[in-house]
Amino acid sequence: MRNICADKRRESLWIASPFEEEKIHRSRECTQEGVRAGAKAAAIACVASAIPTLTAVRTIPWAKANLNHTAQALIISAASISAYFITADKTILECARRNTHYDRSA
Numbered sequence: 001m002r003n004i005c006a007d008k009r010r011e012s013l014w015i016a017s018p019f020e021e022e023k024i025h026r027s028r029e030c031t032q033e034g035v036r037a038g039a040k041a042a043a044i045a046c047v048a049s050a051i052p053t054l055t056a057v058r059t060i061p062w063a064k065a066n067l068n069h070t071a072q073a074l075i076i077s078a079a080s081i082s083a084y085f086i087t088a089d090k091t092i093l094e095c096a097r098r099n100t101h102y103d104r105s106a
Contacts, residue, residue, distance in 0.1 A: 023099075030095035038088030045083035050076045 053075050056063045067075075 026099050027096075030092050030099065033095055034088040034092035037091040038084040041087035042080040042084035046076060046080040049079035 053067075053072055057067050057072060058064070
């Protein structure tokens with residue numbers, strides 16, 4: 001327990017160099033960029049999955065009988081969630097790759 005407290009004290013006294021602060025700033029920008037891209041992809045996926053799902057429930061007899069409101073919401077939200085995380089992950093990795101090339105050229 002004493003070691004944990006000592007480690008926390010050392011971490012709070014840590015002062016980042018300008019180079020490290022720049023890296024932290026770039027990583028935060030990458031995260032924000034990933035969140036923005038993911039939100040856009042989720043919105044598009046929501047509309048792209050909602051239209052056929054709701055149309056199918058109203059026109060196809062099997063879907064009308066078997067897909068209640070919860071199932072419809074799960075279909076639409078699954079598409080939106082997967083689009084968000086896949087796009088955010090790809091965007092963050094691509095940005096990190098750019099930053100790695102940026103670090104090497106410096």
